[in-house]
Amino acid sequence: MYRSILVPLDDSGFGEHALGIALGIARRAGARLEFAHVHVPMSPRQALAGPPLDAGETTKREAAYLQALLGRVRSAGVECGAEILEGAIVDALLRSIHDRAVDLVVMATHGRDALQRAWFGGIADPLVRRSGLPVLLARASDDAPPARWEDGFTEILVPLDGSTLAEQVLEHAIALGTPGFTRYTLLRVETPLPVVRPYAPIANGADLAVTIRTRTAAEAYLAGIARRLRARRLEVRAEAVIASNPATAIVEYALAQPVELIALATHGRGGLSRLLLGSMAERLVRTAPAPVLLFRPGAKVGSVRRTRRNGFRLAGPVGLP
Known part of the structure; x- marks a missing residue:
């Protein structure tokens, strides 16, 4: 039933709390894992708070992180690819879902209350409503390792x-x-x-x-x-x-x-x-x-504003460099 699984990530490692679950599902289903990192430019307030960051260096760092992650996943025997996107987070993820024929989203949720509420209302809830896909949410904890269900859910x-x-x-x-x-x-x-x-x-x-x-x-x-x-x-x-x-x-x-x-x-x-x-x-x-799987029956992908890509597409079958 599942052939392409999207795992949204950031460069903090927070999103990897959903990786164990996604790996287990992909192995059992023979599915491909697709990682998506949405690059969010600095806000004017962030720019005033310190010296400007080199956008090129930031993108290279993000690409290096994803490349290392792809190596780990391929070594586990799962086909995978990754992409860096720019733009509004939900719109960028919806575009990635459409372009890569994704049929399941697996993502981590924040464990702290304030971040959880902001994250759910701004990302998870609209993604469930607008994607038309099942979205599996795994709550991350600051003091607990990422969850793993390699053998499946009992x-x-x-x-x-x-x-x-x-x-x-x-x-x-x-x-x-x-x-x-x-x-x-x-x-x-x-x-x-x-x-x-x-x-x-x-x-x-x-x-x-x-x-x-x-x-x-x-x-x-x-x-x-x-x-x-x-x-x-x-x-x-x-x-x-x-x-x-x-x-x-x-x-x-x-x-x-x-x-x-x-x-x-x-x-x-x-x-x-x-x-x-x-x-x-x-x-x-x-x-x-x-973890909680949310699915909105009958939902259709809503309008998506054009998402700008920065040219980084890290993909390929298992075993390719």
Whole structure:
């Protein structure tokens, strides 16, 4: 399913926190890794803060970093290429996605709260909305080594909300798993329905009855999806929970289980539809104990301003100099 995987990088090494995951996926899928570094020119304020930097030297340093990285990846047996772009970051990445026929994006997210919020709102969120591709986000930590899943994900959590749109993430979750190795957990979070009535001793009983019916319907829905997946010889389990906050419920479930990836669609209905908007999506990515795959069903690549390239294209099959 995946033949070309884009890994956005900067020259600080931060983006390499997603490299282990990307390498593992590329090996299992036989995919090519494409690295993209967006060169951001100095702002006027940065220019005033110190002596001007030689643009040519900066580009050479960036190219040297990417060339060394390509050598490491090729030595691991994965075909790869790299490119340095200029322009607005999201537009540059979207152009690279289009030009290189990318079908999956794997990128690191900042571990610190302030940087995380700025990064998510300015880069990850618009990339998910405008690319039409699944975007796998791996949270980086200042004091932890890059994550590695060389053998694949053993447990993938897939939250669903009952809509066919949300179900479209299933094929991407399956593609990231390994038959006979990965277990898929289908999770449906239902918010309790308020019962408005004058106070009466039986009010709590009525609430309980509504909750039981809601959970039973959710379990029946998940059982149907699970049967379809088991017919494909996949290991599947299903869980339905009642919670007032879907994001918190997903995170708490992932913390209590050996979840290694959370895969969900950013459009659906009800709780998940409201959840995956703006700050709520950012909070899920920031607090989840595992990487998060976000996919917006039906999204099409939006308008992209022309991106200027500086001429550096570092590519070639494994074994070539």
